Amino acid sequence: MAFTLCTRQSGVYSFCRNVLPLNFRRHATGGNVFADGDTVLLKYFRRGQDDAEVLVKLRKGGEVHTGRGRTYHNELIGKSPRDHLKSSSGSRIRVMEPTLADYCRLTPRLCTPIYPWSANTIVSALDIHLPEIGDSETPPLEILESGTGHGSLTLHLARAIHGANPPRPRVPSSSTPERNMEDATYNGHSADDVFEHTMSEWKKNRRAVIHTVDNRPNHAKRGKEIVRGFRRGLYADNVEFHVSDVSSWITREQERRESEEPFLSHVVLDMPSAQAHLSTIARALRVDGVLAIFNPSITQIGDCEKRIRLEALPLTQDQVIELVSPRPWDLTCTVPRSIRPREYPSTQTSAVETETVDVPTEELCTEESVTPETENAGDRSAQSVMNAERVEPDSVMICRPKFYTGNTGGGFLGVWRRMHLRTVEEMTKTQG
Ligand SMILES: C[S@@+](CC[C@H](N)C(=O)[O-])C[C@H]1O[C@@H](n2cnc3c(N)ncnc32)[C@H](O)[C@@H]1O
Missing domain, CATH: 3.40.50.150 (Vaccinia Virus protein VP39)
Structure with a gap:
């Protein structure tokens, strides 16, 4: 598609503002899928381990290496926010669109x-x-x-x-994918010239x-x-x-x-x-x-x-x-071990998993109903929960500040x- 220089005088300014297609997706929110060039947040879950998170800019053919195995960007491209996949070592990964806070931190x-x-x-x-x-x-x-x-x-x-x-003008630049070289000039103006000019008009x-x-x-x-x-x-x-x-x-x-x-x-x-x-x-x-x-x-x-x-x-x-x-807290619903029947189907390992309503139970980390932190630290509040009397329904809440090691400034x-x-x-x- 050819296009012309957009000026108020040329009379095509409003055409450029309103009609020219923007051929690239801006980000994945709203049911879209992740594409080459998007930044995604990978959240790792593994039996008996805390969750870990990695920020990745997707590029075709790229790989992510972490202590939890290797993941290929090509597998991530085309996924939607909250989709799951597994790393080469079997860690379960959820792919997310990073929040502004995730992005600035990571x-x-x-x-x-x-x-x-x-x-x-x-x-x-x-x-x-x-x-x-x-x-x-x-x-x-x-x-x-x-x-x-x-x-x-x-x-x-x-x-x-x-x-x-x-709204930003919907103007293609030479960096816009899917654009032919022969489309990238009009009346001697390069796509970048048109882009620059239209943006400077918009900025005014x-x-x-x-x-x-x-x-x-x-x-x-x-x-x-x-x-x-x-x-x-x-x-x-x-x-x-x-x-x-x-x-x-x-x-x-x-x-x-x-x-x-x-x-x-x-x-x-x-x-x-x-x-x-x-x-x-x-x-x-x-x-x-x-x-x-x-x-x-x-x-x-x-x-x-x-x-x-x-x-x-x-x-x-x-x-x-x-x-x-602010201090992050762990708010986990669990059944005290002291009252848990042997065959009790434990379903959660962390607060993060608690909100995973969209994951089949068999995919959750099911080894323990208390977090690894609780196990390792022998946390007293969690211990008292485990010793609690049976209540109806059987689950109780673990409420305690998280051991947060990230720098919060x-x-x-x-x-x-x-x-x-x-x-x-x-x-x-x-x-x-
Ligand atoms: C702590 S950083 C700012 C971090 C930033 N607020 C953020 O949220 O990412 C301080 C910055 O101030 C800049 N700076 C120091 N003296 C300055 C000056 N006289 N004029 C402009 N910038 C200056 C430094 O180069 C440095 O990048």
């Missing part, structure tokens, strides 16, 4: 990301409200993040603003955008790859990536806009020496905009508050909170709001 990293629970709290602290579609009075929401790092917080922010933007109509800045090119590049890799770039076009020091970027941006008027709705910092950038940020933040600073140490938040006071910056403290990860969040300059002047006069 992608290979160059620096420490903000972990999903903290990222959600930070997004909530910004109190983002999206402009309504069609509202041309309100300026677009522009949120600055520094540094990009792993791209974890970037993805959470990009998801939060996604609803503000019009965005109602919300995340500007993410990192002064280390390798971190910026990895962050961009991470954002683009999630569900085939579902949220990527809500983000502009910049390689720069954060203060320099703001100054350049104000020059480019030929205005010293504040243009940022909110700012989020996760970087060392955040206090060094506060005066530049305060100049660019709109009145009542939120400045959220994440730091591993409370004294770093203190350094920011001190700098705000020393320089009489127009920022007022809203809250300072410690981000503590922690830290402190300082939240300030931009004041009117006159408020600061009045305050300074009163104090003086």
Whole structure:
């Protein structure tokens, strides 16, 4: 199929927006099947072993090697979310579409990301409200993040603003599979030219955008790859990536806009020496905009508050909170061993398996009705459950915090709001 350059003037812009087919699936949710290029989460279950999980980007002919055997990508391609298969060593594997949290936790990293629970709290602290579609009075929401790092917080922010933007144009690029070379040009314009042009037109109509800045090119590049890799770039076009020091970027941006008027709705910092950038940020933040600073140490938040006071910056403290990860719990329904008849058909080994209603009983790990953790650790609460009196029906609940070894991160969040300059002047006069 041939296509033409999409401009408002050419009159085919709306044709491109509405009619051109998008020949690739974006991700598997909604009954689709996994394809070459998708990222999938493999969950391993094996008799007497904990579950393990691996994130894999599918490519034809590829293989996954783990301590639980080998799996071929070709077997995964064509599967739907929650389908099962077995590894070469017989481990049962469930193939899943990774959640945003899975993806941020398990992608290979160059620096420490903000972990999903903290990222959600930070997004909530910004109190983002999206402009309504069609509202041309309100300026677009522009949120600055520094540094990009792993791209974890970037993805959470990009998801939060996604609803503000019009649907992405359905335009094929040369990387779109199933497109013939002879189809890839029209009137001398390559498919990539058409794609770039249409995307830049679309970007002008965005109602919300995340500007993410990192002064280390390798971190910026990895962050961009991470954002683009999630569900085939579902949220990527809500983000502009910049390689720069954060203060320099703001100054350049104000020059480019030929205005010293504040243009940022909110700012989020996760970087060392955040206090060094506060005066530049305060100049660019709109009145009542939120400045959220994440730091591993409370004294770093203190350094920011001190700098705000020393320089009489127009920022007022809203809250300072410690981000503590929620503790996962094991909630397992089981029959106490003390009362279990020999022939009792035990059906579960872990909380994860408990929700596996779609798996035939004979496929479940059936050796024990308590988790391997319980067996190994001799956990006292589980022991008391095993010694419990018979109840009707026979099953009881094991409720205990999980032994969670994954790094869940922690830290402190300082939240300030931009004041009117006159408020600061009045305050300074009163104090003086
Ligand atoms: C801890 S990482 C950020 C992780 C990120 N929030 C995430 O969720 O994945 C800190 C980043 O700040 C960047 N950085 C440090 N100083 C900076 C500066 N002056 N301007 C911009 N980025 C900076 C570092 O290169 C690093 O990538």
